Amino acid sequence: MRTLVHLSDLHFGRVDQALLAPLRALVERVDPDVVVVSGDLTQRAKMEEFEEARAFLDTLPGPQIIVPGNHDISLYNVFRRFVKPLSRYKRYITDDLDPFYADEEIAVLGVNTARSLTIKDGRVSRSQIAAMREQLAGLSPEITRIVVTHHPFDLPDGFEERDLVRRRSLAMQAFSESGVDILMAGHMHASHAGSTAARYQISEYAALVVQAGTATSTRGRGEVNSFNVVRVEPLKVEIDRYGWDVVRGEFALVATEKFMRTGNVWTPHIDGLMAAGL
Numbered sequence: 001m002r003t004l005v006h007l008s009d010l011h012f013g014r015v016d017q018a019l020l021a022p023l024r025a026l027v028e029r030v031d032p033d034v035v036v037v038s039g040d041l042t043q044r045a046k047m048e049e050f051e052e053a054r055a056f057l058d059t060l061p062g063p064q065i066i067v068p069g070n071h072d073i074s075l076y077n078v079f080r081r082f083v084k085p086l087s088r089y090k091r092y093i094t095d096d097l098d099p100f101y102a103d104e105e106i107a108v109l110g111v112n113t114a115r116s117l118t119i120k121d122g123r124v125s126r127s128q129i130a131a132m133r134e135q136l137a138g139l140s141p142e143i144t145r146i147v148v149t150h151h152p153f154d155l156p157d158g159f160e161e162r163d164l165v166r167r168r169s170l171a172m173q174a175f176s177e178s179g180v181d182i183l184m185a186g187h188m189h190a191s192h193a194g195s196t197a198a199r200y201q202i203s204e205y206a207a208l209v210v211q212a213g214t215a216t217s218t219r220g221r222g223e224v225n226s227f228n229v230v231r232v233e234p235l236k237v238e239i240d241r242y243g244w245d246v247v248r249g250e251f252a253l254v255a256t257e258k259f260m261r262t263g264n265v266w267t268p269h270i271d272g273l274m275a276a277g278l
Contacts, residue, residue, distance in 0.1 A: 002106045004146075005032040005060075006210060006228040008186025011071065011217035012052040013043030019216045019225055022250045024059050026242065030229055034101055034108055035060050038186040038212060039069025039150025041093060050092035057093070065099045067110040069150035069187065070120045086114070098128070100135060106144045106232055109135055113151040113165050122151025122187070123166035129174045136178045144232050145180045152185035154199050154209040156192050163188060172196065176205035179264060182230075182237065183207050189214040189221040191228070193239050193257045195266050208237055208259050208266040226254065235261045236269070 005027050027035065037057070042049035057064065072089045086097070097112040109132060113122030136145055151165035153172065165171070165185075175183070183196070191213040197206035213226035225244040230237060236258065243254040258269035 002033045002103075002144075002232045003030060004034045004036055004106075004108070004230045004232065005030055006036045006038065006184055006212045006230055007215045008038040008150075008212035008227070009040040009069070009189055009214035009217055010037070010053060010056070011040055011043045011214065011219065012056070013046060013049040014218050015052075015216045016218050016225065018249070019244060019251075020056060023215060023227070024056075026251050027060055032061065032229070033103075034106070035062065035064045036108065036148050036184055037064065037066040038148050038184055039067050039114065040071040040186060041066070041069070041089075042072055043217075045072050045074045045088055047088060047092075050088050054092045063101050065101055065108045065110045065148055066094055067099070067112055067148055067150055068093070068097070068114045070114050070122065073114055086112075098131065098135075102139065102143070104143070105234075106146060107136065107139055108146045108148060110148045113149045121162070121166065122149070124149070124171050125167070126170070129167075129171055133174055133178055136180070141179065142234060144182065144234060145178065146182040146184060146232075147175065147180050148184045150185060151187050152209070152211055153183050153207075154194065154196050155188065155190075155211070156194060159188065159190075169200070172200045172202065172207075175207060176202045176264070180207055181261065181266065182210060182232070184210045184212070184230075186212050186214075189217070189219065190223055191226050191241050193228075193259070195259070195268065197265065197267070204264055206265045206267070210239060225251075227251070237261075237266070
């Protein structure tokens with residue numbers, strides 16, 4: 001079994017400072033094999049925001065798979081937005097926009113979906129899809145394949161289709177052919193876990209979508225600050241969602257969801273939702 005901590009939408013520049021130490025302490029107790037951060041490390045891609053984000057990441061365990069989000073591209077500085085869109089991200093966070101980690105049980109691939117030509121939407125390119133195919137092609141079929149993006153490939157009811165990443169259908173077909181099991185994302189500041197079967201009707205294939213809320217931002221959009229702990233086995237994934245408990249001043253377990261794999265299809269485990277409450 002492998003354990004991943006899934007953080008997203010940190011938004012340094014609009015961070016609730018009271019959450020940082022408890023979050024760090026809980027991540028240390030979980031002792032993950034990999035820490036995933038699915039984008040929007042900053043609020044406005046300012047130098048000081050990246051410095052704060054870097055300092056916080058340095059307190060977390062590794063290895064870390066980090067991808068940028070749309071907020072990590074300058075919004076108002078036109079030159080920096082269109083000529084050097086991720087220069088500060090590369091300087092302070094990582095110059096690897098397609099990070100990769102693999103061991104004998106899991107492979108985790110980060111894919112950059114942030115683009116300077118749009119304010120908040122995301123996109124995958126054909127070259128990225130081809131590179132993903134090549135990266136995953138030689139892996140053993142027993143390895144659980146995980147793709148991390150900022151923009152989501154699937155969302156629950158109540159969200160708009162335009163919030164999904166562009167070229168998603170083309171990417172999903174490639175995911176099915178490459179045996180991708182789990183799609184991790186952020187962007188919406190809303191937690192969610194589910195199967196892609198309803199949105200993408202691909203024969204004998206359905207990936208597991210794991211969406212993280214915002215771990216530390218003051219912009220919760222109706223949901224408390226939260227993050228995921230994902231425990232991965234070859235045929236089973238268990239997702240613990242932790243939410244901020246204002247009364248106790250700590251992150252507490254909110255819910256656990258379980259999913260099972262049959263062939264190349266991930267589905268919710270019966271009796272797999274167990275509410276823990278705050």
